[in-house]
Amino acid sequence: MVFYTKMIFAVLFLCFSATCVIAGDPTLEFEWKVTYGTIAPLGVPQQGILINGQFPGPAINCTSNNNIVVNVFNQLDEPFLLTWAGIQQRKNSWQDGTPGAMCPILPGKNYTYRFQVKDQIGTYFYFPTTALHRASGGIGMLKVHSRPLIPIPYDNPAEEYPVLLGDWYNKGHKTLKSILDSGRSIGRPDGIQINGQSSKVGDANAKPLFTFEAGNTYKLRVCNVGLRLSVNFRVQGHTMKVVEVEGSHTVQNLYDSLDLHVGQCMSVLVTADQTPKDYYFVASSRFAQHPHSTVAVIRYANGNGAASPELPPPPPENTKGIAWSISQFRSFRWNLTSNAARPNPQGSYKYGKINITRTIKIANSRSSSNGKLRFGINGVSHVDAETPLKLAEYYGVADKVFTYNLMKDEPQEGDKVEVAPNVVNGTYRNFVEIIFENHEKTIQTWHLDGFSFFAVAIEPGRWSPEKRKNYNLLDAVSRNTIQVYPNSWAAVMTTLDNAGMWNLRSEMRERAYLGQQFYLSVVSEARSLRDEYSLPETQELCGIVKSLPKPAPYT
Structure with a gap:
């Protein structure tokens, strides 16, 4: 008996200390080479970042609870990191892929990511977090399917297709970074790409995005992987049924068009019920002074005829368009009758009855420091430290790298901004409310690593405590991003039940690079493998x- 007990503890120690991969669940292994290569998403050749020679990069196609092992070889001339947006990395911020959590992969070196897609399903994507690399590629889709024993709340589609779309700049990432480093803005994008391509109406040489068989239903997994612009997408002549938003099955409503903000993903069903011929998938910018649009061809097998040049109209813009988009956000409801892997189980169904232990109200700001453009939150503009924040904390030398709680829980008056690593303490297992206030004239999108949160409200104006009476406390979608319209606010709720160093950031890459982000340090005082993996x-x-x-490992 003693022998078997020792053997079990030995296996557990190896599992947690060496690999952070849980035995018993299938493991998928990948080997990726990150290189430069020529791409032309808008028809202009430029240097792009490829993964195994591809842009977009190879998809990770996995199932809930699978262990993922990705050996990344950095063959660029700069340090490089990948993050897995929306994958919660339970107890494992070591693998989160942000500069505050781990050291970059140096040129000519490799690093093996090991993580588990624990209790998750849904549509996500990966992208580079170093420099402005996301502007040149290194992006791909990560699809997490439900396990066979947990049925999905709709019939299996005939096929599913990834759609990675977003704004694009013809300038390369090095040029864009040098513009930001000089204190200027990178300005507006040059266009919109769909899966690395862009086409115009009537382009006879356009290759089909994908092919439909008449009568079949297809799942489109769509992500906005751009840097700046919200996008509306629609399928000419077809309606779309939303079935999943950022890992949550939703009430299945029909839509003619859908807004998708930077960093957001969703899955829609489209039935091929029209006359067999070509149709356009249309993507156009939202709330932009200089609008952009592009199309891609959807081809019916054995169809006859080109797509009509009359495109489905975009939604309204300006104030009326914001009201339209808020109404669409409110129509997304969590499907509480479906079976699914559910992260954050403490609040899965009755989050509205959990007492709020802390309210963090943040406001984005645009200012200057020493004559250079900076973006901040509550008076602090984040800058990455040479030592990753998580490592400094783990080694007990945090005081030599950063100061906790420079950023307060309320917006600060005045234009003064402090440029420093921005780390906020979060109490393990507290239930927090985060209010995002946008005092600017441009739309914002925010993302939180390590957690899903309940997106309970978006409204125009300023937030006050009495606004809580307007929250959706029953079936708000559990997700990881939230948009905030100009001169509006948004409210989310989450349980800080995932120990680690987690990044809350603007999804507008220019803003994140110039400081509009912070790290949420959630520490379990037990220093136990029950709560967090060791280094x-x-x-x-x-x-x-x-x-x-090295400090003693967790036990």
Whole structure:
């Protein structure tokens, strides 16, 4: 008996300390080479970032609870990291892929990511978090299917197709970064791409985005992977049924068009019930002074005829368009009758009855520091430290790298901004309310790593406590991004039940690069493997911790 007990503890120790991959669930392994290559999403050749020679990069096609192992070889001339947007990395911010959580992969080196898509389903994507690399590629889709024993709340589609769309700049990432470093804005994008391509109406040489068989129903997994612009998409002559938003099955409503903000993903069903010929998939910018649009061809097998040049109209713009878009947001409701993997189980059904223990109200700001453009939150503009924040905290040298709680829980008066690593303490397992106020004239999108939150409200004006009476406390969608319209606010709720160092950031990459982000440090005082994995044996070290003795692992 003693022998078997020791053997079990030995296996558990190896599992948690070496790989952070849970035995018993299938493991999918990938080997990716990150290189430069020529791409032309808008028809203009430029240097792009490819993964295994592809843009978009290879999809990860997995099932809930699968273990994912990705060995990334950095063959660029700059440090590089990938993050897995929306994948919650339970107890494992070591693998989150943000500069505050881990050291970058140096040129000519490789790093193996190991994580589990624990208790999740849905549509997500990965992208680079270093420099402005996302502007040049390194982006791909991550699809998490439901396990066979948990039925999905709709018939299996005949096929499913990934659609990665978003704005694009013809300038490369190095040029864009140098513009930001000089203190200027990168300005407006040059166009919109769909799966690395763009086409115009009537383009006879346009290759089909995908092919439909008449009578079949297809799932389109759609993500806005751009840097700046909200996008509306629609399928000419067809309606779309929303079935999933950022990992949550939704009440299945029909839509003629759908707004998708930067960093957001959703899945829609489209039935091929029209006359067999070509149709356009249309993507157009929203709330932009200089609008952009592009199309892609959907081809019916054995169809006859080109797509009509008369495109379905976009939604209204300006104030009327914002009201239209808010109404669409409110129509997304969590499907509480469906079976599914559910993250954050403490609040899955009755989150509206959990007492709020802390309210964090944040406001985005645009200002300057030493004559250079900066973006901030509540008076602090984040800058990455040489030593990742998580490593500094784990090694007990946080005071030499950053100061906790420079950012207060309320917006600060005045234009003064402090440029420093921005780390906020979060109490483990507290139930928090986060209010996003947008005092600017442009739309914002926010994302939180490590958690799903309940998106309970979006309204125009300023937030006040009495606004809570307007919250959806029954079936708000559990998701990881939230848009905030100009001069409006949004409210989300979440349980801080995932120990680690987690990034809350603007999804507008220019804003995040210039400081509109912070890290939420959630520490379990128990220092137990029950709550968080120890530092992996293979983790790269950098900064001031590189020569320090490793702390004792969690037990």
